[in-house]
Amino acid sequence: MDDRPIGVFDSGVGGLTVVKELRTQLPHEDLIYFGDTARVPYGSKSVPVIRRFSLEITRFLESQRVKMVVVACNTASALALDFLRRQSSVPVIGVIDPGVRAALAHEQVRAVGVIGTQATIRSEAYQSRLLRLRADCQVVAKACPLLVPIVEENLVATPIATLALEMYLAELRDRRLDALILACTHYPLLKEAIAAFLGTGVTLIDSAEETAREVTEVLQARRITGPADRPGTEEFYVSDSPEAFMRVGEPFLGRPMRQVFVEHVWKRDLGLGPDATPL
Amino acid sequence: MDDRPIGVFDSGVGGLTVVKELRTQLPHEDLIYFGDTARVPYGSKSVPVIRRFSLEITRFLESQRVKMVVVACNTASALALDFLRRQSSVPVIGVIDPGVRAALAHEQVRAVGVIGTQATIRSEAYQSRLLRLRADCQVVAKACPLLVPIVEENLVATPIATLALEMYLAELRDRRLDALILACTHYPLLKEAIAAFLGTGVTLIDSAEETAREVTEVLQARRITGPADRPGTEEFYVSDSPEAFMRVGEPFLGRPMRQVFVEHVWKRDLGLGPDATPL
Numbered sequence: 001m002d003d004r005p006i007g008v009f010d011s012g013v014g015g016l017t018v019v020k021e022l023r024t025q026l027p028h029e030d031l032i033y034f035g036d037t038a039r040v041p042y043g044s045k046s047v048p049v050i051r052r053f054s055l056e057i058t059r060f061l062e063s064q065r066v067k068m069v070v071v072a073c074n075t076a077s078a079l080a081l082d083f084l085r086r087q088s089s090v091p092v093i094g095v096i097d098p099g100v101r102a103a104l105a106h107e108q109v110r111a112v113g114v115i116g117t118q119a120t121i122r123s124e125a126y127q128s129r130l131l132r133l134r135a136d137c138q139v140v141a142k143a144c145p146l147l148v149p150i151v152e153e154n155l156v157a158t159p160i161a162t163l164a165l166e167m168y169l170a171e172l173r174d175r176r177l178d179a180l181i182l183a184c185t186h187y188p189l190l191k192e193a194i195a196a197f198l199g200t201g202v203t204l205i206d207s208a209e210e211t212a213r214e215v216t217e218v219l220q221a222r223r224i225t226g227p228a229d230r231p232g233t234e235e236f237y238v239s240d241s242p243e244a245f246m247r248v249g250e251p252f253l254g255r256p257m258r259q260v261f262v263e264h265v266w267k268r269d270l271g272l273g274p275d276a277t278p279l
Numbered sequence: 280m281d282d283r284p285i286g287v288f289d290s291g292v293g294g295l296t297v298v299k300e301l302r303t304q305l306p307h308e309d310l311i312y313f314g315d316t317a318r319v320p321y322g323s324k325s326v327p328v329i330r331r332f333s334l335e336i337t338r339f340l341e342s343q344r345v346k347m348v349v350v351a352c353n354t355a356s357a358l359a360l361d362f363l364r365r366q367s368s369v370p371v372i373g374v375i376d377p378g379v380r381a382a383l384a385h386e387q388v389r390a391v392g393v394i395g396t397q398a399t400i401r402s403e404a405y406q407s408r409l410l411r412l413r414a415d416c417q418v419v420a421k422a423c424p425l426l427v428p429i430v431e432e433n434l435v436a437t438p439i440a441t442l443a444l445e446m447y448l449a450e451l452r453d454r455r456l457d458a459l460i461l462a463c464t465h466y467p468l469l470k471e472a473i474a475a476f477l478g479t480g481v482t483l484i485d486s487a488e489e490t491a492r493e494v495t496e497v498l499q500a501r502r503i504t505g506p507a508d509r510p511g512t513e514e515f516y517v518s519d520s521p522e523a524f525m526r527v528g529e530p531f532l533g534r535p536m537r538q539v540f541v542e543h544v545w546k547r548d549l550g551l552g553p554d555a556t557p558l
Binding site: 037038039044045046048049053145146149150152153155158159160163164167239240241243244266 | 316317318323324325327328332424425428429431432434437438439442443446518519520522523545
């Protein structure tokens with residue numbers, strides 16, 4: 001038994017979909033969320049910057065005595081996960097392995113698509129893991145940089161969204177995919193439109209649910225589940241204004257947040273270990 | 280005579296259009312540019328965060344002994360200019376006043392449009408200045424948040440750009456504008472498409488040229504122009520990867536950059552004066 005909280009972070013609001021799933025699957029765990037809203041987005045930025053920002057946030061979560069860090073951001077999972085694991089003494093869980101396992105859940109899956117930010121797709125993190133687990137699978141990966149601003153600007157139900165999906169997904173539709181990994185926490189909000197465009201037969205993989213399942217497994221395997229005698233608490237932190245985060249974040253969390261605190265993580269000492277690549 | 284360099288900053292690459300104009304109008308001045316590529320964009324962020332970032336950058340430029348700071352970013356000009364002027368001992372020039380003066384250059388101008396980021400439009404910086412200088416003018420302001428990612432993702436010549444312009448500018452076309460201020464450094468790259476959509480009769484105002492003119496005037500008025508006996512030098516700094524900046528920045532500057540340095544401005548002491556609002 002371990003009554004310390006679970007830390008979850010993302011570049012912005014998107015990781016709240018993971019908090020939502022964690023709350024459903026782990027009603028008794030305390031959760032601390034950090035959204036890096038002052039520096040969002042990560043998807044168009046470089047590897048050293050994404051690692052630096054992710055480590056600053058991990059240091060903040062550690063200062064809050066978390067027993068685990070969940071990297072709810074696909075870009076940070078793709079580019080900083082191994083780095084964070086070397087730098088942190090608590091387990092660090094990303095969203096990529098859970099998403100890949102869900103995509104390959106059925107034996108007969110042979111063609112898998114991956115859509116995400118520039119940085120996620122360029123890292124080949126998804127592509128290499130898919131091929132490692134199923135060498136004969138066909139992987140098609142596509143960066144869709146305009147989809148995040150479309151979701152954040154509330155343009156999901158407009159012709160702009162339709163046109164952007166057509167521009168990005170036309171080549172994927174022609175590939176007769178078995179599954180498509182939505183490798184960005186914003187994309188589930190476009191799930192219906194993506195499903196309509198690709199037609200039936202393509203399973204859309206939203207990593208939040210799978211990630212929460214992996215968190216549960218790791219807690220049990222390490223015997224660090226929390227006390228089951230009370231409802232879990234939640235604390236939300238951001239690096240920019242709480243007001244905008246509460247407003248934009250509500251559809252991701254699926255309910256309102258009562259209070260959000262500001263934390264300037266860039267003031268933290270990185271405490272880099274000896275094996276760290278220079279940032 | 281003053282041989283110190285002029286500092287110019289922006290949230291990213293856009294301010295290079297101002298560097299380009301400064302170089303044309305002031306061939307002998309040394310220039311130091313900073314692009315905050317690790318934290319771009321500013322346009323969707325809050326006032327305290329935009330002020331904090333702008334002050335960190337100003338402190339960096341001051342450490343490079345600049346004789347003037349040019350805020351080439353519309354969002355930072357709209358939200359942080361007065362604040363920076365109170366905090367800095369060198370003249371601080373923004374892009375808003377020059378843009379407003381250019382829009383009102385002709386006596387008969389009565390209807391002016393302004394397009395920019397969420398933060399710029401919400402600040403009403405342009406709207407209030409236009410009305411202060413010409414009380415009977417009609418001002419129509421519109422935030423166009425998708426245009427920056429469209430320019431940065433190189434989608435200017437695609438149907439997405441056409442559709443986005445139609446979505447944002449339809450109501451402005453119906454207002455029979457005399458002038459439209461392109462209140463974001465990215466928009467000049469959409470100038471042709473905007474002109475085609477609005478039709479003839481609307482003067483498009485690109486602040487870079489006007490801002491360079493104001494810089495020249497201030498240098499002369501304060502007698503701090505540089506030596507005229509040699510070509511001016513240029514130094515470029517960014518907070519994220521130089522490679523991406525050099526590639527994306529070239530169309531803004533109109534020529535390649537030889538070298539770009541990395542500077543982590545967030546490590547700087549803000550040195551807040553006693554009259555500062557808390558950040």
